[in-house]
Amino acid sequence: MSKDSAGRTGVALTERQKISWLRLIRSDNVGPVAFRDLINHFGTAENALDALPELSRRGGKQQAYRIASVNEAERELEAARRHGAVFVGIGEPGYPSALRQIDGAPPLLAMKGDLDAATRPSLGIVGSRNASISGAKFAAMIARESGRAGYVIASGLARGIDTAAHRASLGTGTIAALAGGLDRPYPPENIGLLEEITSGRGLAISEMPFGWEPRARDFPRRNRLIAGVGLGVAIVEAAHRSGSLITARYAADFGRLVFAVPGSPLDPRCHGTNDLLKQGAIVTTSPEDITEALAPLSQLELPLPAAIREPDNNVRPDGPTTTSDHDRSALADALGPTPAEIDDIVRHTGLSPAQVYLLLLELDLAGRLERHAGGRVSLASPE
Structure with missing residues (x-):
């Protein structure tokens, strides 16, 4: 260490x-x-x-x-x-402390800017790209006051709420999570904002290769980063089927606090946030609602993960795990299109956990496995 x-x-x-x-x-x-x-x-x-x-x-x-x-x-x-x-x-100094705790955290992050921003307590703020004036002002208020309270603001560099949150926290620290490579920011009109972020107290992060143009299916991965780096996430204006709701769902899966700003039932941009409130999200009508809820969490010392460490080139596995074609058949028969818990697979097949993990790894590398939230797995649908 x-x-x-x-x-x-x-x-x-x-x-x-x-x-x-x-x-x-x-x-x-x-x-x-x-x-x-x-x-x-x-x-x-x-x-x-x-x-x-x-x-x-x-x-x-x-x-x-x-x-x-x-x-x-x-x-x-x-x-x-x-x-x-x-x-x-993931095990190096400078990797975001909260992100390294989630299941399936990116092993490597490309980072540009003030690396200290990654190690400070963070709050995600996301919302509608087509934000209202009041929504953008409130997102900026949350970002500004949370920044003054010591939190770095994480968002996705999108139009609307994301842009307002980033701009309001330029002086206190902000993290822009990108869906493409760091050299392929999206949308193009926020390239200037990204330069302001990375040249000041902010940071840009991505798990995608340099040169990677973001596609629609890459944005949920970006949303996962936003949820993972923060102790909580605030949703300001989100319609039904909004990407912001994906971020909220990831945050809940990770055990993070989910804050939602109530809005008019007549405004489609608020339908998703109002639904989050019905599902138990924290009602947020002032920045203090957030900073008071986060305060106890920001004092916690998060431990380093026990896995994905490679301190020297002399590390070797503890011992070989052997599997047979019979074991592969037993595992394949146990799996189907419905996600299953790995503990259930171990009990059903009678194989050891090490054998099950190795067999699942084989299927994964062959493109025959789907991984789901909570560590569940299923067989991939044939193409």
Whole structure:
């Protein structure tokens, strides 16, 4: 365990390890959960990379398995340097403290700006892109007063409420979570705002590769980052089926506080927030409603995660876990389109937890597994 110059604790990755981590997370079908399981099972990213082709074959992948090359990883590291950004691993100093606690946190985050912003207590503020004047003013009021109380404001750089929250917290600290690469901000009209954020007391973060153009399906991942970095999230004006409600749902899944600002029943922009209030969100009519609720949480010392640490290249797995074709058949028979708890799979199949995790990893790498909230899994639908 080490500390950086700001006193932040963590285990720093070497350049070689960071290249291996980048290669692993950029390889086919390796998401954050698969990454964690691979490191836990094989000890290091280098060991896991060697095992990927055989694991995916055992999981049923017919085509050749694509592993990100050393050159690809080195090019992405160089792109980050040119852009004034860095990659921070989940166990390293500077990784957002609250984010590292969620299940399936990104193993690596690309970060640009004031890195200290990532380690301070944070509040997410999101809402309608087509915000009303009063909604934007109230979001700015929450951001300004929460910033003065010591909270960094996290949002998604979108039009409307997000923009108001970012602008009001430029002087106290704000985090912009991006759906694409750090060099592909969206929307284009907020590029100037992003430059203000990263050149001041703010920070831009992304789990996507440099050069990645954001697609519609990438925005829920961005919303997950907003919910994960904060101790809570405030929703100001959200229509039914709004992306802001996805952020609220993630926040609730992560055990975060969910605040909702009531609005007129006649305004479609408020239907989603009013529904959140019916579901138990905290009624928010002043910034004090938020800062008073967050105060006890901001004093907590969040522990480092027990997983995804690679302090040196000598780490090796505790011992091999063996599986057979019979075990694979038993697991496949137990799974279906309905999400199942892993504990239930262990009980149903009679396999050990280590065997189940390894078999699920094989299916995941082969593209045959869907992962759901709460750690549940199901078989992927055939394409």
